Amino acid sequence: MTDTREHFHQNLSNLEQSVLDNANRCIKMSAMAVEAVVLPDLDLAARVAEEDLAVDQTYLETHNRWINTMARQAPMGGDLRLMSVVLHLNTTLERTGDQCVNIAKMALVTKDLPRSDRVLQMIREMGDLVTPMLRTAVDSFVRRDVEAARLLPAMDEPIDRLNRNMYRAVVDCGPAPAVLEWATRMMMVARAMERIGDQAVDIGEQVVFLVTGEFVEFADPGDHDGDRV
Amino acid sequence: MNLERSPVRLTGGQSPVVDGSPGDERTSVVFDLEELNVFYGSFRAVKDVTVPIRKNEITALIGPSGCGKSTVLRCFNRMNDLIEGARVEGSIRYHGVDLYGDDVDPVEVRRRIGMVFQRPNPFPKSIYDNIVFGPKIAGRKTGLDDLVEESLTKAALWDEVKDKLRDSASDLSGGQQQRLCIARAIATNPDVVLMDEPCSALDPIATLRIEELMLDLKRDYTIVIVTHNMQQAARVSDRTAFFSVDVNEVGQRTGRLVEFDTTDKLFTTPAQTETEQYITGRFG
Numbered sequence: 001m002t003d004t005r006e007h008f009h010q011n012l013s014n015l016e017q018s019v020l021d022n023a024n025r026c027i028k029m030s031a032m033a034v035e036a037v038v039l040p041d042l043d044l045a046a047r048v049a050e051e052d053l054a055v056d057q058t059y060l061e062t063h064n065r066w067i068n069t070m071a072r073q074a075p076m077g078g079d080l081r082l083m084s085v086v087l088h089l090n091t092t093l094e095r096t097g098d099q100c101v102n103i104a105k106m107a108l109v110t111k112d113l114p115r116s117d118r119v120l121q122m123i124r125e126m127g128d129l130v131t132p133m134l135r136t137a138v139d140s141f142v143r144r145d146v147e148a149a150r151l152l153p154a155m156d157e158p159i160d161r162l163n164r165n166m167y168r169a170v171v172d173c174g175p176a177p178a179v180l181e182w183a184t185r186m187m188m189v190a191r192a193m194e195r196i197g198d199q200a201v202d203i204g205e206q207v208v209f210l211v212t213g214e215f216v217e218f219a220d221p222g223d224h225d226g227d228r229v
Numbered sequence: 230m231n232l233e234r235s236p237v238r239l240t241g242g243q244s245p246v247v248d249g250s251p252g253d254e255r256t257s258v259v260f261d262l263e264e265l266n267v268f269y270g271s272f273r274a275v276k277d278v279t280v281p282i283r284k285n286e287i288t289a290l291i292g293p294s295g296c297g298k299s300t301v302l303r304c305f306n307r308m309n310d311l312i313e314g315a316r317v318e319g320s321i322r323y324h325g326v327d328l329y330g331d332d333v334d335p336v337e338v339r340r341r342i343g344m345v346f347q348r349p350n351p352f353p354k355s356i357y358d359n360i361v362f363g364p365k366i367a368g369r370k371t372g373l374d375d376l377v378e379e380s381l382t383k384a385a386l387w388d389e390v391k392d393k394l395r396d397s398a399s400d401l402s403g404g405q406q407q408r409l410c411i412a413r414a415i416a417t418n419p420d421v422v423l424m425d426e427p428c429s430a431l432d433p434i435a436t437l438r439i440e441e442l443m444l445d446l447k448r449d450y451t452i453v454i455v456t457h458n459m460q461q462a463a464r465v466s467d468r469t470a471f472f473s474v475d476v477n478e479v480g481q482r483t484g485r486l487v488e489f490d491t492t493d494k495l496f497t498t499p500a501q502t503e504t505e506q507y508i509t510g511r512f513g
Binding site: 001002003004005008009074075076077078079080081212213214 | 459460463496497498499504505506508509510511512
């Protein structure tokens with residue numbers, strides 16, 4: 001196979017690698033952020049914030065290189081689809097990084113508050129689900145694996161369910177203001193994890209587009225008309 | 230064939246009636262190529278091309294050198310007739326009429342199906358005379374001034390030349406000369422304009438002007454363009470045919486159609502691996 005656009009394809013490969021660098025940072029950050037809240041561990045929370053600086057920096061650099069590449073190279077076919085996906089994932093992952101920071105920040109504001117075992121268990125469960133889900137999404141992109149990408153809505157369903165049930169668990173924490181304040185913060189943590197789950201599903205949709213050329217919005221098995229609270 | 234029942238008469242003399250409403254996938258086909266093969270003597274230059282060309286659309290023919298795209302283009306107005314030993318097999322129907330039928334007049338075909346070439350080729354005459362040359366030969370004697378203005382206006386050249394219509398066409402810039410050739414082609418009131426790499430000798434600004442002109446002209450004409458410039462095909466065309474070339478053991482090159490689809494589809498999600506490799510610059 002002769003590649004008459006070798007320099008362009010190297011640029012494209014570098015852009016994809018930058019997005020993957022951020023993806024791997026986000027996988028690490030999501031695990032660290034949940035851990036920082038659950039322990040709580042303020043040093044770990046600070047490391048999440050530091051990692052997010054790298055995510056933001058890579059995001060901006062990738063965006064600028066993307067614009068230049070698009071302006072100069074006029075990609076076509078699969079190259080065009082990959083360019084589109086790179087731009088989409090770059091933005092999605094920057095937001096994922098922000099959600100990780102949102103989670104990590106809660107370690108600081110809740111570190112001295114009393115806790116609810118039930119709510120803490122739910123946060124742990126969500127954390128155990130969301131990081132592998134993000135990894136699955138990124139792996140499906142790396143391997144161009146449509147079947148793996150299509151698994152993501154089902155992986156997202158228990159995260160959505162736990163998030164929906166969080167409200168009732170927080171209300172059940174009782175009248176003690178300090179516990180209620182902690183639990184309310186955990187609702188925000190749950191919400192951030194739910195968003196990361198949705199972003200992983202979004203990555204999966206992009207993988208399907210990249211491989212097939214068709215944009216399909218995955219049906220969400222956990223999508224309900226009303227909130228189950 | 231009973232040409233009297235056909236929507237287009239190509240036997241000369243009368244103005245053809247063109248049928249087909251835009252947007253109707255069935256009736257709007259201007260050319261219907263089926264299993265078209267083109268031979269030069271015993272050598273097959275193009276094989277098995279099946280493509281519909283639709284009314285008021287721009288269809289681009291793209292592919293590597295030697296893939297037969299210009300050969301196919303020249304079949305649309307029987308320009309290959311002028312090459313000794315050239316013959317076609319399969320069929321080209323023009324508004325349902327067999328373009329290569331025995332009773333079809335090639336001169337009438339070329340009046341209905343105009344052509345613009347790679348290099349601007351104005352006649353060594355005035356701008357005015359370039360426009361009226363064809364219509365005069367066809368017998369037109371009145372309304373020539375209006376025809377000149379209308380043709381030059383359609384070709385986006387009127388404002389630039391209206392005060393120097395009697396100047397020599399060769400004094401115009403390359404881009405202006407090419408627009409003059411387009412004006413000359415449409416002065417005979419064709420319904421199809423064929424363009425064989427019409428911008429390859431022009432600078433980028435002149436190229437973009439021709440492309441804008443093509444987008445304006447397709448309201449009134451059906452356009453088929455051969456271009457080496459994939460970006461040009463992507464910018465202007467509604468549908469694209471991608472041709473490739475097979476080389477036999479003695480080095481003879483035979484073109485074949487690989488894929489034909491809407492330009493949006495072909496340049497974003499082509500169905501054929503060969504198309505994908507070509508448009509992304511990967512070969513072999």
